[in-house]
Amino acid sequence: MEGGEWRSNIVSQLQARNKYETAAFQDIIAFQSRLFDNVNTLKNENLQLTLLNERIRFSGTDSVLSGTGTASNERIQALEQKILVQQEELTSMHRRRGEHAQQIMSLNEKVHDLEKQLQAKDIVISENTAVIASLRAEIQMYETNMAELQGLNQVLRDEHQALQIAFAAIEEKLRKAQDENRSLVERLIKYKAKDADKMNEENEHFLKSSNPTAFLINTFGRVSFGKKTDKVRKELEEAARESGSRSSGSGSSEDKILDSMPYYATVLPNKVALRFDAHDGEVNAVKWSPTDRIVATGGADRKVKLWDVTKSMVENRGTLVGSNAGVMSVDFDSTGAYIVGASNDFASRVWTVADQRLRHTLTGHSGKVMAAKFLGEPTKVITGSHDRTLKIWDLRSKMCTETKFAGSSCNDLVTSDGAGSTIISGHFDKRIRFWDIRTEMSANDIMLQGKVTSLDLSRDNNYLLACVRDDTIQLIDLRMNTIVRSFSHEAFKVGCDWSRAAFGPGGRLLSVGAADGAAYVWNTHSGRLETILKDHTSAVTAVSWHPQSGLLASVDRGKRAIIWGDL
16 A cells, blocks of 8 residues: 555656646647657658559559550659659658757757756845845834934933923022022121121220220221220130131041041951842842941842841841832942932832832933942932933932933942042943033043943042953052052953942952852952952852941852851
C-alpha cells in the first residue's frame, strides 16, 4: 500500500513538473507536432506514389511488350512529373522544418534570457522590500520621537503658562509690597522726625533743669553740650567698644571650637554587622538618616522602607507607599523629618518619617526621575530626570517653580551649599554641570570619560565625588574645578548606570559598589585601596555612610542589604 502511494506521488510530481516546464513551449511543441504530422503524411503519400510508380513501371513494361505503350508512357511521364513535384514539396518541408528548429533554439535562448532578467528583478524586489521595511521602521521611530517631542512641548507650554501666571501674581504682590513699603517708610520717617523733636525737647529740658549754663547756642543755631554730655558720650562709646570686643571674642572662640572639633573618627568597616532582604526585587537606593540610626532603602517593588539598626538586629520601622514604579533614589532633609523618593513613574514623592504619610506628589517630568534632593530647606526639592531637565519644586505652593534644561539625561545631583543656591548635576553625555538657581543657564561644566552615574559632596563642600561608567571614581576640587585624583582597580567594574558612590563621614574614605558584588573602599588622601568588602551575590547598586558612627550600608540588585562595621 505504501509502495503504491509513493509511486503515485512521484508520478503526480513528475506530471506537475512536466506541466509547469512545458507550459512556456506549448505552442512550439504543438506547431512542431503538426510539422511532424505533415512530414509523416507526405512520407506516406511519397511511399504510395513510389508504389504506384513501380506498379506503373511494371505495367508499362508489360504494355511495351504487348505493343500498347504509347498512352502508358504519357501516364508514366505525368506520374513522374507529379513525383518530382512531391519531392520538391518534401524538400521544402524539410527546409521549413530546419527553420522551425532554428526558431525553437532562438526562442529557448530568449526564454533563458528572460529567466535571468526575472531573477535579477526578483533580487531587486527583495532589496527594495528590505529598504521599504527599514524606512517604515525609521518612519515609526520618527513618529514616536515626534509624539514625545509634542508631549514635551505641551508640558513646556503648560509650565510656561503656569510660570507666567505665577510671575504675574508675584509681580502683583511685589507691586503691592513696594507700595506698602513706600507708605511704611513715609510713616517711619514721620515717626522718626517726631521722636527726634521729642528727644531734643527732653534734652533741652534736662540740661536747663540740671545746669542752665551747660549749653550754649552758637551763632549757627547748633547746640554745644557741656562736660556732662561729653562724659555720657564717652561712656556710650566705651560700652559699644566692649560690646563689639565681646561679640568678636565670642566669634573667634566659636571659630576656635569649630576648628578644634575633629571629624568623626571613621573606623574602617571590615565585617558584616547585619544582613537582610530589604525588598522583593532589586534595591536601587540607600540612605542613612542624619539624626538616627535609621536607614532608608528604595527598590524596584515601588516601595521605600525604613530600617532601625540601633540594636543588634534590624527592625522594619515602616513602608512608604504611593509610587507606581521602581524607586531610584531616596534622600532625607537636614532634620531627618522628611524623606523624598524619585521614581520611574516620572514623579517624586515626599513623606513624613514620623507617621510615614505621603505629603506631596511632584509630577511634571516626561521621563524617569533618577534623583531627588532637598534644596537647602525641607520646603524645596530639586529633581533630575531622563527627560533632560532639572526641576525645582516649592512644597508650600505644591508647584514647579523653575525648570533647568540640561540637554542630557540626568543620573544624579547634589546641592553644594546649605542655602541650595548652587546645584551640581551628572549626566548621560559624560558632563558634570554647575547651576546657579538665580540664572537660567549652567555656569560651567566638566567633561569626563564616561557617563556619570552618581555624585557626592564632602562635608566641607570643597570636594565632589563622581562615579563614572568608565570604571573610575573621580575626585574633583570644586575650588579649582579640576580633577585631583582618580580611583580605579583592575577588578572594579561599575555595575549599572545609577551606581552610587559616597564619601565617608570624615571625607578621608570613599566607598562604591561594583558589578562583582563587592564594595570597594579607598583612602581619598593617599589614593590607596583600603579594603574590598565581599558578601553580596549580585551587583552592588548603592552605598551610604552613617554621618556619625561610620557604619556603611550597601544594597544590591538581588534584594539584599548589608550593614558593615561594629554596632
